[in-house]
Amino acid sequence: MPVTAATGLVAGTGAAAGTVGKEAVAAALRTTADSEYDGSDLWLRYVPVEDPGLLRKYRETVTTVIVENAGRNKVHRHTPDLSMAPGSTERLVETTLEAARDELVRGLKGLLDRAVPVTTEPGDRPPDGAVIVGTRDSSKVVRQHIPAGDLTPLGDAGYLIRSFTRGTQGFTVIAGNTETGALYGTFAFLRRLQTHKTITRLDISESPRIRNRHLNNWETVRLYAGNNASGTGGLNGENGTIFNFAARGESAGRNLPVILDRYIVVARAMASVGINGITINLVNADNVYLTPRYIAQEAALADALRPYGIKIALAINYTAPTDPRFAPDTLTNEQLDPHGEDFRGWWNRRAGLLRAAIPDFTGFTVKANSEGQPGPQDFGDDHGDGANAIAAAVAPLGMKIYWRTFVYNAEVDEDRLKRAYLEFGYIDDERQSDGTRGRFLDNVFLQTKNGPLDFQAREPIHPMFGRMENTNQALELQVTQEYTGQDEMLCYLGPMWEEALKTDTYATDERGRLLGKRLMGHIVDGTAQGHADTAIIGVANLGNADNLTGHHFAQANLFAFGRQSWDWTLDSADIAADWVRMTWSNRTNVVGTIVKMMMGSWEALVSYQTPFGMAHQFRSSDHYGPNPAERLARDDWSPVYYNRADSAGLGYDRSPTGSDFTAQYFPTLAARYGDIDTVPENLLMWFHHVPWDRRMRSGRIFWDDLVYRYQMGVQYVTWMRLTWEALRPSIDARRFAEVRAKLAIHEADAGDWRDTCVTYWKSFSGRDDPVDDGPLSIAIVVGGRRIGAFDLSAPSYSIPVRRGASPKITKVIPADRAARYEILSQADGVPGQAVVRVTKEDFFGPLVKDYVFVMRPT
Numbered sequence: 001m002p003v004t005a006a007t008g009l010v011a012g013t014g015a016a017a018g019t020v021g022k023e024a025v026a027a028a029l030r031t032t033a034d035s036e037y038d039g040s041d042l043w044l045r046y047v048p049v050e051d052p053g054l055l056r057k058y059r060e061t062v063t064t065v066i067v068e069n070a071g072r073n074k075v076h077r078h079t080p081d082l083s084m085a086p087g088s089t090e091r092l093v094e095t096t097l098e099a100a101r102d103e104l105v106r107g108l109k110g111l112l113d114r115a116v117p118v119t120t121e122p123g124d125r126p127p128d129g130a131v132i133v134g135t136r137d138s139s140k141v142v143r144q145h146i147p148a149g150d151l152t153p154l155g156d157a158g159y160l161i162r163s164f165t166r167g168t169q170g171f172t173v174i175a176g177n178t179e180t181g182a183l184y185g186t187f188a189f190l191r192r193l194q195t196h197k198t199i200t201r202l203d204i205s206e207s208p209r210i211r212n213r214h215l216n217n218w219e220t221v222r223l224y225a226g227n228n229a230s231g232t233g234g235l236n237g238e239n240g241t242i243f244n245f246a247a248r249g250e251s252a253g254r255n256l257p258v259i260l261d262r263y264i265v266v267a268r269a270m271a272s273v274g275i276n277g278i279t280i281n282l283v284n285a286d287n288v289y290l291t292p293r294y295i296a297q298e299a300a301l302a303d304a305l306r307p308y309g310i311k312i313a314l315a316i317n318y319t320a321p322t323d324p325r326f327a328p329d330t331l332t333n334e335q336l337d338p339h340g341e342d343f344r345g346w347w348n349r350r351a352g353l354l355r356a357a358i359p360d361f362t363g364f365t366v367k368a369n370s371e372g373q374p375g376p377q378d379f380g381d382d383h384g385d386g387a388n389a390i391a392a393a394v395a396p397l398g399m400k401i402y403w404r405t406f407v408y409n410a411e412v413d414e415d416r417l418k419r420a421y422l423e424f425g426y427i428d429d430e431r432q433s434d435g436t437r438g439r440f441l442d443n444v445f446l447q448t449k450n451g452p453l454d455f456q457a458r459e460p461i462h463p464m465f466g467r468m469e470n471t472n473q474a475l476e477l478q479v480t481q482e483y484t485g486q487d488e489m490l491c492y493l494g495p496m497w498e499e500a501l502k503t504d505t506y507a508t509d510e511r512g513r514l515l516g517k518r519l520m521g522h523i524v525d526g527t528a529q530g531h532a533d534t535a536i537i538g539v540a541n542l543g544n545a546d547n548l549t550g551h552h553f554a555q556a557n558l559f560a561f562g563r564q565s566w567d568w569t570l571d572s573a574d575i576a577a578d579w580v581r582m583t584w585s586n587r588t589n590v591v592g593t594i595v596k597m598m599m600g601s602w603e604a605l606v607s608y609q610t611p612f613g614m615a616h617q618f619r620s621s622d623h624y625g626p627n628p629a630e631r632l633a634r635d636d637w638s639p640v641y642y643n644r645a646d647s648a649g650l651g652y653d654r655s656p657t658g659s660d661f662t663a664q665y666f667p668t669l670a671a672r673y674g675d676i677d678t679v680p681e682n683l684l685m686w687f688h689h690v691p692w693d694r695r696m697r698s699g700r701i702f703w704d705d706l707v708y709r710y711q712m713g714v715q716y717v718t719w720m721r722l723t724w725e726a727l728r729p730s731i732d733a734r735r736f737a738e739v740r741a742k743l744a745i746h747e748a749d750a751g752d753w754r755d756t757c758v759t760y761w762k763s764f765s766g767r768d769d770p771v772d773d774g775p776l777s778i779a780i781v782v783g784g785r786r787i788g789a790f791d792l793s794a795p796s797y798s799i800p801v802r803r804g805a806s807p808k809i810t811k812v813i814p815a816d817r818a819a820r821y822e823i824l825s826q827a828d829g830v831p832g833q834a835v836v837r838v839t840k841e842d843f844f845g846p847l848v849k850d851y852v853f854v855m856r857p858t
Contacts, residue, residue: 034732039547040262042269042555043582046110046194050586054196058112061172061199063129065108065118067101069138073179075306078299078357079257090264092304096179099307100133100186103268107190128169131189133182135175142175150205151177157274157309158207159185163200172202180276180309181207187272195581206567209525212400212445212474212535213565214277214313215270216365217242217542221282222480224487225543225550231487234544242266242542243280245297257300264304266542271308273562278305278312278540283367283404285315287323290350299357312358313402315365318386319374321346338381338389347393355397363399364390365447370407383407384427384439391441402474402537405448405464408636415652415659416636417452421464428468438470445474445535450500450520452661455539456615457484457491457606460673460683461500463664465523466507474535475524479561481541483616484605486624487550489746490720490739491605492598494560494572501568506668514668521568536565552739555583556598573599590730597720600845604720606682607844608713608750609757612706613651613685615642617757625749626756643685645764649692649702651685662687692765704770706761710754711792715776715847717743717750719839722848754793769793773815776838776849781811788813796852801830807855809834816840827855 037045049055074094084092093099101118108116122141126132132141136148150160159176174189176182188206192199219241220226226233226240234240237249242262244255254260270278280298281289288294302312317323321331321343329349335342354361368375368386376386387403394401405420412419424446430439440446446468451459455478465473477497478484485491501521507528508514515528522528524536538561541549549555559579563570573595580594609626610617617639619627628645632638644652654661655674662674672678676688681697684690694702721743728736758769771777771789779788783805790797801807807827814821819840827834836851 036734037732039552039555039735040265042265042548043194043559043579044107044265044268044272045583046107046190048113049111049193049196051196055112058193058199059114061129062108062112062116062131064127064131065101065104065116066120066122066126066130066132066141067097067104067118068120068122068132068134068140070097070101070120071095072138073097075303076359077303077306079296079303082257082259082300082303084264085254085258085260088259088261090261092259092264093307096183096307096309097134097138099268099271100174100179100183103183103186103190104131104133107193111190111193126164126171128166128171130171131174132171133174133186135177135179135182138179139175142173145173146175151175154181154205154207157181157184157276158205159188161185161189161202161204163202165201170200172199183271183309184274191272191578191582195578196586208274208566209521209568210534210536210565212277212362212533213275213562214279214362214535214537215275215479215540215542216279216283216315216476216537217281217540218480219282221284222478222482222539223543224480225541225545225548225554227543227545231543231545231550238544240543240545242540242544242548243301245294256297259300259304262544262548263301266548267305267308267310269558270310270562273559274566275538275562276309276311277362278310279315279365279402280312281315283315283365284371284373285317285320285367287317287320287325289314290316290320290354291325292353295354295357298354302358302361306360311360311362313362313365314354315367316390317374318366318368318376319378320350326350333379336379338376338385344389344393347390348396351394351397351399355399361397361399363394363401363443365402365404366390367404367406369409370404377409382427383424384430387444388439388441391444395441395443400443400445400533402445402447402535404476405446406454410634410636413659415654415661416641417654418659418661418664420448420452420462421467421664424464424471425467428471436470440471442472442533445472445533447474447476447535447537449476449478450497453615455483457602457610458496458499458613458682459615460686461503461505461520463661465520466505466518466528466666467664469529472531472533472535473523474537475520476537476539477561479538479541479557481551481554481557482623483618484602485746487554488624488742488749489601489605490551490553490597490743491601492553492560492572492576493557493602494564494575495599495602497560497564498568498570498572501564504669506666508666525568536568538565551742552583552735553598555579585730587730590727593723593727596845597723600716601720603844604713604716604750606713607709607716608753611709611713612681612690612702613683613687615652615686617643626753628757628760644689645761647764647766649690649694650706650761650764651688651690653689654687658689692767700770700773703761703765703767704773707758707769708774708792710758712775712842712844712847714747714750714754715792715849716845717747718850719846719848721747723846751793758793775816775840775842776819776847777815778819778821778836778838778851779813779815780809780836780851780853781813782807782809782853782855784810786813790851792849796854799834799853799855800858801855802858807832807834809836809853812836812838814838824850827853830855830857 134142136143159181174185224231237251238247367373369377391401408416408419427439452462507518517528526534556579563575576595576598617628619625628639630639635641662670673687692703696705769791812821821838824835832855834853838849
């Protein structure tokens with residue numbers, strides 16, 4: 001609505017009319033802005049509270065912001081002329097309390113639809129409606145009202161939010177032991193307003209369960225959030241990644257050390273969910289990031305991120321010391337002895353250069369002897385030798401080494417899934433001279449994917465979790481959706497990570513007794529086996545697209561990673577609900593609908609891509625579409641290696657009579673996974689070659705259940721598309737249209753997965769597609785004849801109608817009594833078309849099938 005139109009609606013005179021006019025103009029401006037909103041604020045948009053009663057309560061409870069000594073503890077800044085790019089809307093801050101203060105000012109102004117005054121002086125007693133933020137060191141109010149003993153257990157990152165009531169009024173204190181903790185508490189307080197929760201009578205104490213909560217930024221690899229049409233690259237001289245180091249052409253002036261708005265937005269978003277570190281470059285590392293010019297750029301980035309509690313790290317190449325770019329400080333291959341002073345000294349010197357520019361630099365991530373990357377095994381050493389050498393070199397500087405365990409040397413074992421534990425397990429078990437076990441140094445983390453293969457949509461947990469009792473382990477999750485729909489498919493990953501983190505490892509102690517705390521989350525957070533230093537890593541999904549993640553719903557995966565990293569016990573549905581409220585709307589119908597879409601989206605993707613434990617059936621060119629018949633130069637890159645399709649059945653036998661991969665798990669899981677009768681059906685083909693005619697728990701044979709599951713996945717996507725269409729009145733125009741377009745692609749590509757895979761399996765099973773027993777199967781009656789046997793994968797069906805008979809459908813008979821149907825249209829004649837919509841709520845959500853019947857004369 002144009003502002004002039006809004007102004008023209010206001011009649012009358014006087015102050016009241018003027019106020020109404022201002023509000024109408026503001027509302028019109030918001031409507032216009034909403035229609036063009038691009039998602040660039042992620043979940044930190046801070047739209048006004050719509051509910052008048054709630055808005056009034058919030059305004060009564062929050063009347064002023066008090067941040068004492070906000071500018072006192074300036075963070076380190078290495079870059080003297082650090083500045084934002086011309087035209088920026090974000091700004092640089094010099095302290096963490098300034099970041100907290102600014103976020104409160106921004107958030108409250110947006111949410112309360114009016115500015116909230118800020119002061120640095122609370123007076124003798126805080127005024128009613130004050131929100132006070134600080135530490136016991138920075139704030140007199142915190143010292144007066146928050147005992148040290150209440151804060152001590154919260155550590156460096158925890159926070160406390162407490163209401164203090166005086167009669168009908170009062171004030172709120174947000175406090176931490178550190179300014180970073182206070183910042184986290186600030187975001188938590190704002191999140192309560194964003195999600196329309198109460199902000200009175202609060203007594204909240206939180207601290208993260210996992211100490212190091214980091215992102216790995218893979219730059220242009222697995223980047224699905226670039227600002228070009230495909231999402232995989234950049235425009236205007238940028239390469240599509242979130243940070244500019246070497247942009248060209250018209251973007252050359254936007255390279256670091258210049259700070260862009262999106263860097264600050266990402267820093268704020270990371271801090272809002274407690275992410276406290278980022279490795280800024282690809283694990284297939286380019287040594288250029290260790291050169292002086294790049295270190296200067298990295299220091300500028302670290303300067304901008306530091307007030308938000310975020311520290312940076314680098315991925316490195318094991319043989320970097322041989323790179324001539326470092327001359328005269330270069331080594332020969334003969335000097336790469338991990339036990340020698342040359343190798344260790346080189347890494348100490350290079351780390352020292354980084355530490356001089358970035359005092360809180362956290363360390364290095366290493367991908368070694370994996371997928372062509374060099375490592376210690378190239379020189380006759382093992383992973384323990386290599387990791388410890390670099391770790392010992394950087395330990396005096398307080399740095400850590402994150403050594404990735406994604407290795408699968410074919411000479412180790414025929415079964416790719418067994419190889420990582422075989423390469424690392426013996427090092428963890430090795431007895432040391434002091435009688436302890438485990439050779440890896442204390443500042444080494446083994447960074448291990450959640451499953452034993454490669455970020456597939458569903459995998460069993462990696463057997464190394466719990467088995468590496470004497471070594472620090474970092475869990476690695478993939479936020480960017482390499483195998484889960486990339487930037488095209490709506491797939492919320494929170495439930496997948498929740499399933500993994502809450503899986504029972506059945507870990508035992510040295511005497512074989514089950515541990516009291518033994519879920520994978522307990523292993524990761526250190527409570528299972530007494531690890532004091534803990535870590536979780538997410539492969540980031542950030543790029544330079546307007547919405548920063550490529551797909552609007554991909555933002556939810558970054559949000560969920562942060563929330564689950566902070567507290568892995570959280571419910572993924574609750575996380576989704578918060579994100580929807582912060583991102584789309586607080587209207588009950590919108591929240592409930594979108595959360596339902598999200599919560600079934602992962603299970604749907606598993607169903608139309610890799611149901612019942614099938615794995616890695618992606619075409620090699622882009623890891624997006626299906627190619628189950630593909631055979632590559634390496635067996636373990638080939639879909640056929642994993643599906644093992646033959647006339648007898650489908651799946652990889654990893655039971656005790658097969659590769660015996662199951663033996664790497666603790667005994668209870670080994671027995672469960674190793675027996676085809678006890679393995680969970682959603683992991684069936686990970687561990688067994690399943691006969692086509694095996695009777696499943698549904699009562700159907702495996703072939704029938706398999707085909708129906710593919711179909712169900714597509715039918716859920718159809719429901720999502722139709723459901724999103726119904727939300728049009730509640731969603732702003734640009735984002736609605738962009739998600740709508742993605743869902744159309746999603747549905748078509750899900751259908752391609754179903755059709756490609758089922759057709760290929762059919763060539764081995766020798767069976768036709770099952771009919772008449774699917775969740776959405778129906779028969780119809782036309783002209784007095786019952787007609788059925790409809791392949792649920794078909795787009796339409798030809799129905800013969802006898803001459804003179806009515807083409808009307810007179811009866812619809814669902815195979816499943818829980819299914820419902822609606823005749824959307826009838827044929828007026830022959831030829832003609834009728835459409836019947838069948839719906840059913842199934843185990844992962846609603847399914848929809850539109851039967852298009854083409855009536856033709858016999």
